[in-house]
Amino acid sequence: MRIFAGSSSKNLARKISGKLKMDLSPVEIFVFPDGEKRIRIKDKVLGQDCIVVQSAGIPTDENYMELFIMIDALKRSGAKSVKTVIPYLGYQRQDHIFREGEAVSLEVIAKILTSVGMTELFSFDFHSPKIPEIFSVPVHHLSALPQFGEKIKELGRNTVLVAPDMGGIRRVKQISEMLGNIPFATIEKNRDLSSGEISNSGLTGDVRGKIAVIIDDMISTAVTIVDATNLLIEEGAIKVFAFATHGVFARYADKILQKSKIEKVFVSDTIEVPPYKIFPKLEIISIAEVTAKALRSNQ
Ligand code: R5P
Numbered sequence: 001m002r003i004f005a006g007s008s009s010k011n012l013a014r015k016i017s018g019k020l021k022m023d024l025s026p027v028e029i030f031v032f033p034d035g036e037k038r039i040r041i042k043d044k045v046l047g048q049d050c051i052v053v054q055s056a057g058i059p060t061d062e063n064y065m066e067l068f069i070m071i072d073a074l075k076r077s078g079a080k081s082v083k084t085v086i087p088y089l090g091y092q093r094q095d096h097i098f099r100e101g102e103a104v105s106l107e108v109i110a111k112i113l114t115s116v117g118m119t120e121l122f123s124f125d126f127h128s129p130k131i132p133e134i135f136s137v138p139v140h141h142l143s144a145l146p147q148f149g150e151k152i153k154e155l156g157r158n159t160v161l162v163a164p165d166m167g168g169i170r171r172v173k174q175i176s177e178m179l180g181n182i183p184f185a186t187i188e189k190n191r192d193l194s195s196g197e198i199s200n201s202g203l204t205g206d207v208r209g210k211i212a213v214i215i216d217d218m219i220s221t222a223v224t225i226v227d228a229t230n231l232l233i234e235e236g237a238i239k240v241f242a243f244a245t246h247g248v249f250a251r252y253a254d255k256i257l258q259k260s261k262i263e264k265v266f267v268s269d270t271i272e273v274p275p276y277k278i279f280p281k282l283e284i285i286s287i288a289e290v291t292a293k294a295l296r297s298n299q
Contacts, residue, residue, distance in 0.1 A: 001299070002045055002079075006054025006070060008063045012087065012269050013053035015288035020295060027070065035062075039069045046078035051295060056090030057248055057271035064090060064109060068116050075117035083298070084113065085122045085291060087270035088218070088246045092127045095134060098193055110134045122294055124270045124287060125217050125245035129170070140294050144268040144287050145171060145215075148243045149178040151266060151285065152213055155241060160210045164228040165189035171215050185212070187228050198223050200231050208236030218246035219267065222253035226260045239263050246270050247284070254279045
């Protein structure tokens, strides 16, 4: 068995390989002046089971392209199988057609991954539980929520979980059950499909005098989390914390979150946060152990 890191997930891949008591196999990634990449697998992989770790955060298209070429290089070098760890599966929000004339972008990604030779996918906290159905290979849907649950316990007993939109109720219910059915509330979020603009039209549940804990799958621009925080404070929450598996942190999300009324933001390391985007209110929880465990039990 061999394990390889793509350039978006070097730290996570190092941690996972350490937990599997394996060394990362060398891969040569040469970038041409025009941005194209040449990828060369340096170890012999003929007949070997291989693992590639590459997340699809910013720059999403570039990270995917590198992954497609890595898988192709492994297959052409004779790899028996290519298990792909894509901790954050980019394009997952376009998993169906919202408006006439759109593409199903995630299906395009799935088709390319399987046609180049991915044999299994390991990924974290999908936006929708139906995503595995898009793939024709086994999908291992892993989760950072149990680790978030442990952190939430440390915030004390006066907490209420909050889903920042209807799609998040499933996650909040899961953590609530994990923590002995603690209360939860839901925000009704509306997104304008052409402009992408967000508005909140109400809160169901009581947050007055409580520590509100927002749970989401991802933070991109941070508008969802910051709008939700403002609403929760208006509705009487004494403090607001946020947990999201994927810290996409697009545009100025890091600065917006730091300036916001939020106490602390917890994300996992499904996406490597570049040092210039790390902010004082941020805490990163590693999913390396969960990934290593899943890879170990699927050998
Ligand atoms: C949307 O349905 C997702 O669950 C997230 O709430 C959303 O993608 C976060 O995006 P942003 O941080 O840009 O508001």
